[in-house]
Amino acid sequence: xxxATRADTVGIVGAGTFGTAxxxxxxxxxxxxxxxxxxxxxxxxxxxxxxxxxLPAAVLPEPLEATVNPRRLASEARFLVxxxxxxxxxxxSRELGEVIDGSHIVVHAIGxxxxxxxxxxxxxxxxxxxxxxxxxxxxxxxxxxTLKVGVLAGPALPADLAEGNYxxxxxxxxxxxxxxxARRLLNAPPALRVYGSKDLIGVELASALSGAxxxxxxxxxxxxxxxxxxxxxxxxxxxxxxxxxxxxGAEAKTFAGLAGLGNLLVRASGDRSPDYLLGRRxxxxxxxxxxxxxxxxxxxxxxxxxxxxxxxxxxxxxxLAAVLTGKVEPxxxxxxxxxxxxxxx
Numbered sequence: 001x002x003x004a005t006r007a008d009t010v011g012i013v014g015a016g017t018f019g020t021a022x023x024x025x026x027x028x029x030x031x032x033x034x035x036x037x038x039x040x041x042x043x044x045x046x047x048x049x050x051x052x053x054x055l056p057a058a059v060l061p062e063p064l065e066a067t068v069n070p071r072r073l074a075s076e077a078r079f080l081v082x083x084x085x086x087x088x089x090x091x092x093s094r095e096l097g098e099v100i101d102g103s104h105i106v107v108h109a110i111g112x113x114x115x116x117x118x119x120x121x122x123x124x125x126x127x128x129x130x131x132x133x134x135x136x137x138x139x140x141x142x143x144x145x146t147l148k149v150g151v152l153a154g155p156a157l158p159a160d161l162a163e164g165n166y167x168x169x170x171x172x173x174x175x176x177x178x179x180x181x182a183r184r185l186l187n188a189p190p191a192l193r194v195y196g197s198k199d200l201i202g203v204e205l206a207s208a209l210s211g212a213x214x215x216x217x218x219x220x221x222x223x224x225x226x227x228x229x230x231x232x233x234x235x236x237x238x239x240x241x242x243x244x245x246x247x248x249g250a251e252a253k254t255f256a257g258l259a260g261l262g263n264l265l266v267r268a269s270g271d272r273s274p275d276y277l278l279g280r281r282x283x284x285x286x287x288x289x290x291x292x293x294x295x296x297x298x299x300x301x302x303x304x305x306x307x308x309x310x311x312x313x314x315x316x317x318x319x320l321a322a323v324l325t326g327k328v329e330p331x332x333x334x335x336x337x338x339x340x341x342x343x344x345x
Contacts, residue, residue: 009034010185011077013092015042015066017055018109019083021161022186024058028164029188032063036073043068058162074099079107079185081152082140086112086298089136093143105178106140107150107171111207111263112295113302114139135204150178151200153207154258155266156192157273170195170258172203195258202250206241206260209317210267211275211296212303213237216320217268218279219330233316234264240314244303247310282323282330297324 010026012019015037023033035052037043045053046066052058067073073080080100084092089110096106114134140149150173160167171182171194179196186194197203213234220233238261242252254260267273275296304321307314319333 005032006076006078008032008185009077009079011036011073011080013073013080013082013096014084015039015046015052015054016083016085017158018161019081020052020055020058020060021156021158022081022083022109022192023064024055024060025161025164025167025188025191026186027061027064028059029191030063031185031188033065034073034077035064035066036068036070037066038068040068042066055158055162057159070095070099074101074104078103079105079181081186082106082108082110082136084110086110086114086136086295089114089139090143093140097144100144100146102146102148104144104146105148105150105181106144106146107152107173107178107182108136108140109152110136110295111153111211112136112299113208113306135201137200137204148175148178149173150175150182151204151207152182152186152194153203153263155262157266159272161192164191166190166193168193168195168258168262170197170203172197172200172259174198174200197254197257197259199251199254201248202245202254203259205245205248205250206255206257207263208295208299209237209241209244209255209303210260210263211294212300212317212320213241213264213296214267214273214275215279215282215294215296215300215324216316217264218273218276219282219320219323220279220334221268222280222283223330223334225334234261237264237316240316244307244310244312244314247312248306285330293324300324 009032012023012035015035023035026033043066050060114136137149150171152171154169156167156169171179173179183194238255242255246252268276274294278294300320304318322328323330323333
């Protein structure tokens with residue numbers, strides 16, 4: 001393989017719904033794509049049927065390929081998109097760290113904070129230690145030898161990408177090269193347009209919190225909230241997220257952009273978002289054994305812990321986390337949030 005071909009190939013880590021949908025858009029636009037999945041049956045299905053069992057609606061034409069070999073992914077693609085669950089990001093980052101080098105660019109498309117770990121004096125401990133919440137890019141930097149990392153976020157639902165509907169996203173990184181390469185390789189108009197930002201912290205937090213607030217809006221809609229109060233809830237959610245972002249070192253305006261407000265409006269406007277559907281189920285009193293944990297639900301719980309550590313009040317997020325953890329009933333949380341917002345106004 002020539003260096004030019006490697007530079008023009010997109011590697012996708014994970015054959016979940018978003019990774020598959022993104023691969024579909026790029027492959028249909030003529031981009032060479034390699035998907036790495038640890039599931040042999042998924043790789044075989046992609047190669048044999050040009051479909052992924054996890055998102056069968058997405059067509060995966062050549063020159064897309066799939067592999068179970070991470071070394072092949074690293075050797076044939078310089079630009080990688082990490083599209084796995086937030087629960088798996090630590091392990092995948094370590095696995096990638098064993099096969100990539102400092103020349104690689106890695107952006108993640110994970111709309112949550114990384115699952116918290118216990119840490120004492122810099123060491124990881126299984127229990128009895130303070131829980132540390134980290135952004136996904138921090139986990140990536142700890143597990144990989146490259147500094148060229150970024151985040152890909154915004155109102156692009158897997159179903160829309162698979163169907164070729166217009167979608168847009170934003171890529172953020174401290175490195176201009178990361179943003180430039182992401183825009184060069186991932187832009188696939190008219191199906192997908194990618195914009196750039198240097199606010200890595202802001203885009204990561206805005207993406208994670210938009211998922212959390214999507215759960216809240218699904219819950220509110222399920223409880224019969226009318227349009228006026230719903231608009232107040234959206235406004236307060238963006239204000240809360242902006243406060244947390246500013247305390248964490250982000251730009252407040254990022255939370256009113258594609259990764260924040262744009263993400264929230266798209267995900268909470270129909271039945272295609274798992275986060276929104278979870279909120280509706282919570283309103284109906286339906287909760288699975290694991291709490292129905294979507295990425296937005298995980299972001300709500302870890303986001304509350306981050307807010308506590310930064311001493312930021314976030315009543316909407318705190319109310320949602322209380323529902324998700326079974327501490328209060330949905331209607332009780334809605335009343336508590338409403339009373340708090342009224343006082344703050």
